[in-house]
Amino acid sequence: CIPDAFTPLNSDGTNDYWQIRFDCKYTDCLVKEGFYSIYDRWGNCIIHKKSLTEPWDGKDTEGNYVLDGMYSYIIHGVYDASVTGTRNFEYKGMVTVLSGNRK
Numbered sequence: 001c002i003p004d005a006f007t008p009l010n011s012d013g014t015n016d017y018w019q020i021r022f023d024c025k026y027t028d029c030l031v032k033e034g035f036y037s038i039y040d041r042w043g044n045c046i047i048h049k050k051s052l053t054e055p056w057d058g059k060d061t062e063g064n065y066v067l068d069g070m071y072s073y074i075i076h077g078v079y080d081a082s083v084t085g086t087r088n089f090e091y092k093g094m095v096t097v098l099s100g101n102r103k
Contacts, residue, residue, distance in 0.1 A: 001020070009099040034078060076089075
């Protein structure tokens, strides 16, 4: 399950991070390893995470919150040996960053 939006700046404890989940209702697979990158509208990589389990807090590599808007992502990973067939996967998509009600 890959969320399509989150609100990192409102700090209300709900949707404060963007995190990929592999324990969703329709997913019954084990991921061995992987990484993901987030890109701005000009194609610049603004964050690169070396683990699929590490959430994105909405900050760029310099530690600044990104502006509200849409960002693209690319997720690369490898399923564990229990998965038959092609074990490598890649997902691409968009995530919307919203500031929400700032506190």
